[in-house]
Amino acid sequence: MFVTHLECSSTGERYEAGKPHNLSSAGKPLLVRYDLDAVKAALTKAVLTSRPADMWKWRELLPLPDRAAPVSLGEPETPLIPLTKTGGPNLLVKDEGRLPTGSFKARGLAMAVSMAKHFGVERIAMPTNGNAGAALAAYGARAGMRTFVICPAETPAINVHETAAYGAEVYVANGQIDECGRIVGEGAAAGKWFDCSTLKEPYRIEGKKVMGLELAEQLGWELPDAIFYPTGGGTGLIGMWKAFDELEAIGFIGKKRPRMFAVQASGCAPIVRAFESGAESAERWENAATLATGIRVPKAIGDFLILRAVRESGGAAIAVEESEIAQAVEDAARDDGFLLCPEGGAVLAGWREALKRNLVTRDERVVLFNCASGNKYPLSDKAGRIDLNNVDLAAL
């Protein structure tokens, strides 16, 4: 266990490790800090490579004490797959749909629920647009906890049903995710449960940062030129940015960083608006609407951290239209046999937009994050019908 303390991401105020936390006294996310010199002395690339390829191979850079068993549903390293026809051999997708419950939310919730269990928490709750709630419920079931999930009415049915199947108490509400989050916060204040909302709990980001750790190792410890990330709450983007610094501190990578692109839908683009206006934080986006529900987040508590990482990296925040999202999903499936989720489609559309604006070139190595299995989202029916007793083979 190499954790030294937690730290307010805004004021730098220190908090004691080894107990449950939510936000700092300034109302900002807490970040876990490690004794990176000690990690550097303890961990070699060769040892890492010899371990089973899952998220728990990174234990020295994770907050769970060695003696505590993780709450796990099998979290293997996710593959990097080139979209050769769509973008050439340098355009890679990291397919996060391979994780438990079919989305990258599993990384953060495996970590958060493992820590909550370690601390003796028995009741957990969160607001969700779908995949996070399902992952919370699955890991909550595995840990033997009672789980409460509140989601907007537009949440995909598959997520609602899946979450309920894991035995969670699921409520569908007439509001956006931040409004659902308010109720979760009130319940936590009333002692009904522990609040596992994005970045209001400091360990999810530690699970999410493993995306950045894996990526570095998969690419031979040479980070890509650019990363395109579907940005709702932004935990993964912030987490990867943190991971890269930690990897440099332990001597596994050099100073090179990818340009970080935060992709949002034009119907809910608070980070893009703040990025373009030069603001350090983002105003709430009213009347948020996009079929890419995972990035329908009107107000992100980590807004300033997302904006800071994007700017420090020399990247950008980019908004894409619904029609561009749909087109991207259609193209990658038909041409490369890869079914992106809508948020993954947004990211491919964002890369296309960045190409147009000369923010990235075709020969640069780029990683797109496909945050969930495309099979969790409805598609249209394009099947024909045939009568088996009367087939015209010539017409097939």
Place this chain on the structure above:
Amino acid sequence: MFVTHLECSSTGERYEAGKPHNLSSAGKPLLVRYDLDAVKAALTKAVLTSRPADMWKWRELLPLPDRAAPVSLGEPETPLIPLTKTGGPNLLVKDEGRLPTGSFKARGLAMAVSMAKHFGVERIAMPTNGNAGAALAAYGARAGMRTFVICPAETPAINVHETAAYGAEVYVANGQIDECGRIVGEGAAAGKWFDCSTLKEPYRIEGKKVMGLELAEQLGWELPDAIFYPTGGGTGLIGMWKAFDELEAIGFIGKKRPRMFAVQASGCAPIVRAFESGAESAERWENAATLATGIRVPKAIGDFLILRAVRESGGAAIAVEESEIAQAVEDAARDDGFLLCPEGGAVLAGWREALKRNLVTRDERVVLFNCASGNKYPLSDKAGRIDLNNVDLAAL
């Protein structure tokens, strides 16, 4: 490349490797044979373990020549996950839902399409109950082939839509899978396409056998006491049985074999009926019906190979009721946070039935195959509703 020839599974007649094949002249499946002495000399466990953990690490035991690049969508080793509360620490699920297109069909079709591309095939077809067609279409798209898929009207919508998204021509027909297969066979005979039907093409089984290879390595080269396998066409069961012999021949495992349990739904149980009657092959099951569509196969061309493997292993063929399938899915999700597909639920129900009949004990190490992501199947709605402006926290 260690392939020596192909061999009729019924008569032993030899066929030349290095070209496309369908059934033998006796109308039976062909099996790929290797120079296993040469593989033994060329491959060590240490070399294997040092390779990236995906299906292509087994190249010496696969038919694709070294110089040919596989058609790949990222096929990592799938995790083994204990269902601790449902069955104890020895009850493991191999979660095949982590593969491309969310099912184990990806293994066989990655292999078959890689071989077809290597041979210059441009048009491929198959009948399917859903997942196999989606995998064929995805790998077909990746290989730049035209893909034709014919499926029964009861095929889940998600599979039909997914298959069409990959650009395949999908036809929904008024018959069972074997009747759809007849049309595919007629089209192949007419030169319209290459027939990729289960076991009518000899390379799918080589991809599927990797399940057995992985399992052996994951369990430290000690096979489990029993394997429960959802049995439609049976390619995976036959393939694993073949894999175990190959592993013994190259000195990686000893003589111990798992007892193989073929699980079917009571609404479509031709293998169970044949097993119980002592028959060497299975009659067609009329009026087949089960919600576990992946095992709704009235007549399997590899019936005699399934029955032979089950009997040689000391296992059994077991039928389970629809209500037992649903209960198993519900229990594993609620208690262990693992959402089985219906066929995976059937397998858990089959294990429960085998316990009752004393065919297996609770302390034996058992592997259940969950053949697809549970998220590909509809679940019922158990969500509550809340009014965000009027929440009664005490009631939550």
